[in-house]
Amino acid sequence: MHEILVLYYSHRGSVRALAEHIAAGIHQVPGAVARVRTVPRVSAVCEAVEDDIPASGPPYVEVADLEECVGLALGSPTRFGNMAAPMKYFLDGLAGAWLNGALEGKPGCVFTSSSSLHGGQESTLLSMMLPLFHHGMLVLGLPFSEPALGETRSGGTPYGASHVSGSEGDSAPSAEEIALAQAQGRRLAEVAMRLAGSR
Template structure:
């Protein structure tokens, strides 16, 4: 089985809800399974604030997760058009994986959530692609063959899956957001399985 790392940080639950749908999409691909991981909160001086094992939900990501995965789907809430500090802090600590090529040639996608439709989702998705490109990952997006992209009244972009949570941070996904998140998981998993087969 090819493991696809679904790695996310979630503050109010919206990104976690997307991550669960991405993982569901991964599991729809024969020969693929999702490895779901998260990252801890950080303080204003960029130190991890959580215990080494989370109280609930998936375990915290480690360097080995990047090395062992066949593909990666990365998620973060939007913070002023950029990824949240906990995800950036984790990625900033992946220098050894960059040197060793842990993600080189592996497919990767991104997803996010914001409180408003114009809250910087697309720039956040692009910001998460930058370290992935430096790692040598192969970026996978959502094509307009996914009909929900043309009809959604909430989240969803060609750059990756997204959710509009509203000012109250509602993590309940729309049907279109759910389908697009699953499609992203499927596309990364299908690409990973095919790449491993040809190698």
């Protein structure tokens, strides 16, 4: 089995829901399995402020997760058109993985959630791609051959899966958002499996 890392930060659960649907899409590809991980919250001075083991949900990510995966799906809520501080803090600490080429040549994709329809989803997704390029990853989007991309009236972009959670952050992903998240997981797994087989 080849493991694909689904790494996310979620504040109110919307990004976590997308991560679960992306993982479901990964599991649809024979030989692929999702390894779901998260990052801890940070304080105003940018240091981790939670226990080493989360009270619930997936474990916190470790550098070994990056080294052992054959692909990466990276998710964060939108914060003024950019990724949230906890994810940025984690990525900023990956100089060693960058120097060692831990992610080089592996496929990656990004996903996000915002409370409003025009809340900066696409700029967040684009900004999340930049570190992946610096790590030498092969960044994947969502093609318009996915029918839900043309049908969605909420989240979903060619840059990656997304969700509009509403002002209270409590709305569940729409059918189209779920379909696109699963399609993104499937696509990532298919590409990762092809690349892993050629190494």
